[in-house]
């Protein structure tokens with residue numbers, strides 16, 4: 001393996017596996033560190049579930065993945081986090097990045113969550129979504145990692161005692177040599193501006209020899225060209241994967257995009273809203289949801305806990321507690337659906353997808369055609385097609401579109 005990616009959640013892992021595959025690299029999505037040793041691909045993306053766990057645990061899990069990837073021969077490591085920098089003042093991006101910098105003995109690593117195809121850009125050290133500062137978007141009300149500050153440098157300084165630097169867009173626009181020079185003088189974590197894919201390609205070229213890169217999925221775009229130039233890889237054939245059969249859509253994300261997708265899909269599909277207050281009170285909500293899925297198994301039912309941010313606060317006094325209970329319920333529904341023959345499974349939400357994949361334990365996943373920017377189709381060895389959607393991604397008709405792509409009809 002040449003490139004080892006440590007992703008802090010499952011949808012993020014799928015996202016970057018899709019980017020690397022599209023850029024011509026043979027890439028495997030590895031749901032567990034135990035899958036690393038047997039991986040024979042050029043790139044292996046380890047999907048951790050470290051975004052929202054205690055920082056110390058996230059550091060340990062990331063270092064464990066690092067040592068497996070180094071043992072597998074990786075010459076470059078990429079720490080992938082969310083393009084909306086999902087984290088709290090306590091972590092986990094800063095502590096994990098610091099631990100990886102120290103373990104790899106490198107003086108500095110870039111920090112670049114930019115993902116222009118999905119509207120995420122970094123300018124003057126601030127993260128934007130479209131024309132809004134991150135903190136002016138729905139991310140401000142995220143149930144677990146509310147992003148109330150768009151200044152990535154300031155946010156990181158809460159999280160780590162490491163030096164936090166900045167490479168501004170005017171340096172990036174001077175090209176890869178200027179970027180490399182700026183990085184050679186830097187120490188610690190270096191937030192780097194990037195507004196479009198040309199910027200990301202230049203940054204990618206500049207970090208060709210860096211042992212560690214940190215960022216969103218789009219930062220990976222430029223890396224396969226480096227390996228190709230060094231004759232470490234050749235072009236990979238595009239995979240043509242698809243499955244047909246019963247489907248289920250499970251949504252545990254409360255993002256603005258998921259709210260719109262749920263509203264859209266509900267219009268012409270059976271849909272069951274999980275009543276979180278009743279679930280927490282011990283009512284038989286799980287049984288009702290399962291029965292609903294069985295009754296509508298032929299019509300690709302939607303089961304969701306998605307609510308708008310105002311309902312989130314009034315419905316649940318302890319969103320962290322509710323989150324774990326909801327994730328368990330959704331994962332159980334996925335297992336039940338697969339046991340009853342579902343072949344296509346669409347999941348909305350990074351944490352939610354992580355819970356589903358952990359429960360399904362599908363082993364290494366093959367990456368198929370892209371469904372939308374940041375969302376590839378994924379295929380298990382036992383014959384299921386998965387579309388695992390990051391909360392904020394996808395158009396309003398995403399669920400229908402994903403079901404069509406999985407069966408090769410789009």
Ligand SMILES: Nc1ncnc2c1ncn2[C@@H]1O[C@H](COP(=O)(O)OP(=O)(O)OP(=O)(O)O)[C@@H](O)[C@H]1O
Nearest residue numbers: 252253255305322323326327349350351352390391
């Ligand atoms: N009604 C609800 N009340 C409280 N918590 C909820 C509710 N619905 C979902 N959750 C929890 O909120 C969390 C949403 O996180 P998840 O990562 O799945 O979605 P997201 O944050 O929108 O996606 P991403 O991380 O990809 O941006 C989950 O842990 C989920 O269980």
Ligand SMILES: O=C(O)[C@@H](O)C(=O)CO
Nearest residue numbers: 011012015082083350390
């Ligand atoms: O970067 C993103 O926004 C996604 O890949 C993600 O991390 C999903 O949780």
